[in-house]
Amino acid sequence: MKISRNWxxxxxxKPLPQAAELAELFTFHSFEVEGMExxxxxxxxxxxxxxDRAHYCLSHAGVALEVSVLTGQTLKQNRIPPxxxxxxxxxxEVRIEATNFCRRYMARCAEIGEVKSSNPHAKVxxxxxxxxxxxxxxxxxNITMFDMGQPLHAFDADExxxxxxxxxxxxDEKILxxxxxxxxxxxxxxxxxxxxxxxxxxxIAIAGVKxxxxxxxxxxxxxxxxxSASFDPTAxxxxxxxxxLRSESSKRYENEITREMTAPGMDxxxxxxxxxxxxxxxxxxxxVYPKKAVQTTIEFDPATIExxxxxxxPLAEAKKILECMGIIVxxxxxxxxxxxxxxxxxxxxxxxxxxxxxxxxxxxxxKGVLPPKTDHAAAVLPTFYxxxxxxxxxxxxxxxxxxxxxxxxxxxxxxxxxLAKDKAFARAxxxxxMMDCIQKNSLNAELFGLDAVNVLEVGHIFGKSGxxxxxxxxxxxxxxxxxxxxxxxxxxxxESLAVLGQNLAQKAKVIEKGIYAVAEIDLxxxxxxxxxPANASYKGLNNPPISNxxxxxxxxxxxxxxxxxxxxxxxxxxxxxxxxAETGINRAGATDMLARHSLFDTFKKDGKVSHAYRMVFQxxxxxxxDDEVKKVMDSVYSEMAAKSWEVR
Numbered sequence: 001m002k003i004s005r006n007w008x009x010x011x012x013x014k015p016l017p018q019a020a021e022l023a024e025l026f027t028f029h030s031f032e033v034e035g036m037e038x039x040x041x042x043x044x045x046x047x048x049x050x051x052d053r054a055h056y057c058l059s060h061a062g063v064a065l066e067v068s069v070l071t072g073q074t075l076k077q078n079r080i081p082p083x084x085x086x087x088x089x090x091x092x093e094v095r096i097e098a099t100n101f102c103r104r105y106m107a108r109c110a111e112i113g114e115v116k117s118s119n120p121h122a123k124v125x126x127x128x129x130x131x132x133x134x135x136x137x138x139x140x141x142n143i144t145m146f147d148m149g150q151p152l153h154a155f156d157a158d159e160x161x162x163x164x165x166x167x168x169x170x171x172d173e174k175i176l177x178x179x180x181x182x183x184x185x186x187x188x189x190x191x192x193x194x195x196x197x198x199x200x201x202x203x204i205a206i207a208g209v210k211x212x213x214x215x216x217x218x219x220x221x222x223x224x225x226x227x228s229a230s231f232d233p234t235a236x237x238x239x240x241x242x243x244x245l246r247s248e249s250s251k252r253y254e255n256e257i258t259r260e261m262t263a264p265g266m267d268x269x270x271x272x273x274x275x276x277x278x279x280x281x282x283x284x285x286x287x288v289y290p291k292k293a294v295q296t297t298i299e300f301d302p303a304t305i306e307x308x309x310x311x312x313x314p315l316a317e318a319k320k321i322l323e324c325m326g327i328i329v330x331x332x333x334x335x336x337x338x339x340x341x342x343x344x345x346x347x348x349x350x351x352x353x354x355x356x357x358x359x360x361x362x363x364x365x366x367k368g369v370l371p372p373k374t375d376h377a378a379a380v381l382p383t384f385y386x387x388x389x390x391x392x393x394x395x396x397x398x399x400x401x402x403x404x405x406x407x408x409x410x411x412x413x414x415x416x417x418x419l420a421k422d423k424a425f426a427r428a429x430x431x432x433x434m435m436d437c438i439q440k441n442s443l444n445a446e447l448f449g450l451d452a453v454n455v456l457e458v459g460h461i462f463g464k465s466g467x468x469x470x471x472x473x474x475x476x477x478x479x480x481x482x483x484x485x486x487x488x489x490x491x492x493x494x495e496s497l498a499v500l501g502q503n504l505a506q507k508a509k510v511i512e513k514g515i516y517a518v519a520e521i522d523l524x525x526x527x528x529x530x531x532x533p534a535n536a537s538y539k540g541l542n543n544p545p546i547s548n549x550x551x552x553x554x555x556x557x558x559x560x561x562x563x564x565x566x567x568x569x570x571x572x573x574x575x576x577x578x579x580x581a582e583t584g585i586n587r588a589g590a591t592d593m594l595a596r597h598s599l600f601d602t603f604k605k606d607g608k609v610s611h612a613y614r615m616v617f618q619x620x621x622x623x624x625x626d627d628e629v630k631k632v633m634d635s636v637y638s639e640m641a642a643k644s645w646e647v648r
Contacts, residue, residue: 002129003063005043007147011064012073019043025070029359031057042128054255056343059149069324069360083267084274090283092225093163099290101195102166102207103230104259106266109157109283110224112137115217116277131248136276137217137224140269142248149343150228150257150265151249153197155204157223159215162200164225166207169194175203176213177245185213194239197227208236208253210245226273228266230259241417259293260342296340300350308354311366321360322353380536383469383527387458388541390471390497390523397493399454399473404433406460413462426462430472431511433457434518438474442516446561447616449598451479454489458523468524471504475517486517494519502526555620559595560629564636565612567646574599577611580643584636593617593624593632610648 009016016022023033023045035046049057056062068075090109096102118133125143126133133139141152169190177185188206190196196203204215208231217224237254240246266285274280302319306312319329319336327347328339340347347353358366391401407415411425418424427433434457441453453476461470473493475486487510494505504526508519566577578597585594594617601612617629640647 001047001049001058003045003047003060004125004128005045006041007060007125007128008064008067011061011075011079012068013076014073016067016073017071019045022067026066028362028364029070030063030066039128044128051255052346054252055257055345056149058252058255060146061148062343065325069321080268081271081275083270084280084282086284087281088283090223091286092157092160094286094288095163095165096288096290097165097167098195101168101232101235103232103291104262104287104289105164105166105230106228106262106288107164107286108226108266108270110226110270110273111222111281112224112273112277113222113279114277115219115221119276122276135217135219137221137273140272140276144265144269144272145248145252148261148265148268149252150261150268151208151252152265152269153205153211153227153249154217155211155215155225155227156217156221157225158221160199160204160225164204164227165198166229167196167198168192169196169203169206173203175206177206178211178213178216188243188245191242193235194242195231195235206239206243206245207231209240209243209250210247224273226266226269228262228269230257230262238417256345258342258345259289263287293342295342296344296348298338298340298347298350298353300336300338300353301334302336304350305354305357308351309358309366310369313357313361313365317361318357321357325356325360378538380532380538382530382532385532385536385538385541386500386523386527386530387469389500390458391456392541393496393499394456394473394493397454397496398452399456399493402434402437402455402457404430404437404457404459408433411462412464428463429461429520430457430459430470431509431518431520434472434474434520435511435513435516438476438516438518442476442478444559445476445478446614447559447595447618449596451481452477452484452486452489454493468522469527471521471523473519473521476515478515486515487512490517490519494521500530553620555595555618557619557621557623559616559618560624560626562615562617562629562633563600563612564615564633564640565601565610565648566640567608567610567648568643570604570607570609572609572611572645574602574611577645578613580639580645581613581615581636584639585632587639588632588635590617590628590632590635593619593628 005016005019005022017025019036023036026033026045026047032048033045034048037044047063057066064075067073088109088111092107092109094105094107096105116136118135118139122139122143123133126139129146131142131146137154141154145151169192171192173190174187175190175196176187179185190203190206195207197205197207203212205211231253233254233256236250240250240254270282302315305318322329322338325344326341330337338353347356395401405423406427407418407423408425408427409422411428413426415424415426434455437455438453441455445453453474455474457472459470459472461468473490475490477484477486477489490510494508497504504521508521510517510519564581568577585591594615596616598614599611600614601610603610617624617632637647
């Protein structure tokens, strides 16, 4: 969220710290600052407000509260003029049919005479945070939202027919949306899970998401119905996401706003409209509030702060921090009774209070202390123990563990809102992913110098009958070796698991495709019935020796394989042949193109020896061509010819 320093200054009488100092305070106590920029005489801070405190900090008022606590400056009182009183009798009729969705709905009529263009001050305020000014009415709703966090909306009262009703949308009901900076309004179809603000003729807005064009404010508007409401965050997010209509309003609703903010929001926007259009006359306020919010109270023992933070915080300092945050602290015998402000929906348990004190006091005061060692051994969990046993047994047989995607393109359990079409279902088996894994890894076998790809996974599958634990084993014997077939290796791997006391081969489902073989074994019942040995422990499980391997950047471009076999005098070593080949590669200027090499065949015949090498060429920054590699090989051949060796 973009925050204007000049805007923040309106909350205080004394000058605020400079932007860089504010950014440092935010970073160490409140938010991550993602950027800063200067706009004339203003500084803009782009802060990252996380969901846990978005309900009050997605506003200049919420950020000003943080600044007040961090700097010790008092917030200005009566900053916004009081709401204008009623001078006309007109009021809208409001009904809430979707009571689980709409928690509170306030509406008020206003006669404005005409919609005026944006005033210069409003234009500067909105443009400073990357928003555009539209007109005197819409600007008022937007300024109030960015100022205090409550989304608002205004309808053209002459286009609203009958009562305003908050209800669920009807299936296939349509609404033409307001124009935006991205272009003219579009018509969208609604589902029964969506919610609308409607009149007798149909929807006039998608509740919490976007206004409709029919009752939108235009240059012809003379009378308004002003809306300030509280909606269910989950339902708003679901609709906004499905329709791709994420907006500043929906962002605030989906992070939840206390229904107690509805009234201050209405008062504030009416005051701003009256300022922009002084001749405006307002009607009485309509407030439909089915179930009032209950203020949270927490019984808190201040003595627990030191134990939980690991540092001593003076109780007077802790109390001051809480009171500056608007929390009413009542001291009782051995505890504090805390009355939490309605807008602090993140403060619900004593641990939240400790965290609040800690972050404002400063985590730099918290010293790192290792916890004491315990003499008690960790309890051995059967499922984890046997899973690791299986992995260890197969690892000794040359298998490597993989962890494949749990979300796939097909399955029995579908995601409500998938991130992508190929990740719309929870996987119903491990076979498909494992087969794809060994096939793709086989394509790079030459690059890695592998004769076979042997992998395993112990994972979960999800079907209509529930979640199950499954073992998948995949084998691809790429190099032809007598007596070494993929199915044979797979069967031997499964048989090696017999040491666990059960014949898992009977449960194996095997699929073969050419050189590829995959087995899937359901371990669910086996894990339930497995009896831990009396001496079972985690010692030796999943504890391979420490490796000195380090990550090295790898190429994402295709590789090219070339073989060379050379007849040389019988006394010629394989190393001598490779040195000659390497000289040819260096002469061609292709040292950085050689990804790997290996000797794959040697035999003697008629007083000569044949050494055969396989070379893999690959570039870090481009796709190699056959012509490039041919020039390298021609240089290698020339080097062999210079030694009078015969290239076969």
